[in-house]
Amino acid sequence: MKAKEISVIVRTNASMNLSTLFRAPSPLFPPPHSTATSRTNATENIAIEGRNLNFSITTRQGKVVPILQDCSLRIPSGQFWMLLGPNGCGKSTLLKILAGLLSPTGGTMYVKGPKSFVFQNPDHQVVMPTVEADVAFGLGKFNLTNDEVRSRVSKALDAVGMSNYLKRSVQTLSGGQKQRVAIAGALAETCKVLLLDELTTFLDESDQFGVIKAVRNSLDSSEEVTALWVTHRLEELEYADGAVYMENGEVALQGDAASIMSYIRARQSAYIKQINS
Numbered sequence: 335m336k337a338k339e340i341s342v343i344v345r346t347n348a349s350m351n352l353s354t355l356f357r358a359p360s361p362l363f364p365p366p367h368s369t370a371t372s373r374t375n376a377t378e379n380i381a382i383e384g385r386n387l388n389f390s391i392t393t394r395q396g397k398v399v400p401i402l403q404d405c406s407l408r409i410p411s412g413q414f415w416m417l418l419g420p421n422g423c424g425k426s427t428l429l430k431i432l433a434g435l436l437s438p439t440g441g442t443m444y445v446k447g448p449k450s451f452v453f454q455n456p457d458h459q460v461v462m463p464t465v466e467a468d469v470a471f472g473l474g475k476f477n478l479t480n481d482e483v484r485s486r487v488s489k490a491l492d493a494v495g496m497s498n499y500l501k502r503s504v505q506t507l508s509g510g511q512k513q514r515v516a517i518a519g520a521l522a523e524t525c526k527v528l529l530l531d532e533l534t535t536f537l538d539e540s541d542q543f544g545v546i547k548a549v550r551n552s553l554d555s556s557e558e559v560t561a562l563w564v565t566h567r568l569e570e571l572e573y574a575d576g577a578v579y580m581e582n583g584e585v586a587l588q589g590d591a592a593s594i595m596s597y598i599r600a601r602q603s604a605y606i607k608q609i610n611s
């Protein structure tokens with residue numbers, strides 16, 4: 335029952351466009367990816383922009399604890415970006431702020447809508463008994479004909495490689511397949527931004543790459559979809575166009591995937607040298 339409640343909240347938020355609440359006045363950084371530079375109006379082609387986002391909590395004793403400090407990031411439309419960093423550095427908090435699930439205590443942001451937030455636990459994603467019904471779940475509000483619903487469901491399942499599972503009971507799916515059905519639900523609702531929080535944590539290797547390839551394919555089959563994917567798994571960076579690296583509640587670096595990979599590897603070797611010395 336709890337799982338259903340969570341998914342309903344997510345699907346409801348997927349249709350909300352909070353971009354007007356926190357619109358960044360202008361791009362902060364030079365375009366981080368080559369496709370952005372080739373376009374004439376960079377602002378129009380940005381899907382996600384956060385500018386000096388802050389988030390803090392107040393303890394029962396009245397002490398203010400900063401969680402995010404001046405986080406700025408800028409992600410071009412149509413790209414697959416990853417958000418990495420050590421445990422507790424603030425990745426999920428930043429993603430929830432971008433999704434509109436948490437309000438920042440400071441800063442501005444722009445996120446193209448509609449957007450969808452997909453949680454880590456695959457069992458929190460599915461709400462209906464069959465794959466077909468689950469993907470169609472969020473389409474009620476669009477006043478579509480049955481044929482239009484069928485067409486959207488079919489196209490979305492195709493994008494995540496789940497066309498053959500249309501009539502399957504969701505309970506018989508693996509964790510990764512459930513995640514792919516959740517992503518198909520967002521695509522069927524024509525979500526422009528997918529915010530994905532550690533989807534592969536509970537998955538085995540085959541499911542892990544099934545989900546990541548599904549996201550990559552969804553972006554490749556529609557230039558309009560942008561994804562921000564939180565992960566701890568460095569090997570997943572191979573599928574990314576760019577990445578943001580966080581430390582201690584701050585964005586330490588953002589850039590192309592190869593540069594972020596080198597940065598993290600260099601930090602890991604420095605750490606290993608330090609503990610061996």
Ligand SMILES: Nc1ncnc2c1ncn2[C@@H]1O[C@H](COP(=O)(O)OP(=O)(O)OP(=O)(O)O)[C@@H](O)[C@H]1O
Nearest residue numbers: 391401419420421422423424425426427428532566
């Ligand atoms: N509601 C809250 N109350 C108190 N502390 C919180 C709350 N939400 C987050 N935090 C703290 O904020 C920090 C950032 O949490 P967050 O979950 O964003 O980190 P994360 O980078 O996603 O970590 P992980 O990799 O473990 O998922 C952590 O130290 C966490 O304990």
Ligand SMILES: [Mg+2]
Nearest residue numbers: 425426427532
């Ligand atoms: Mg997290």
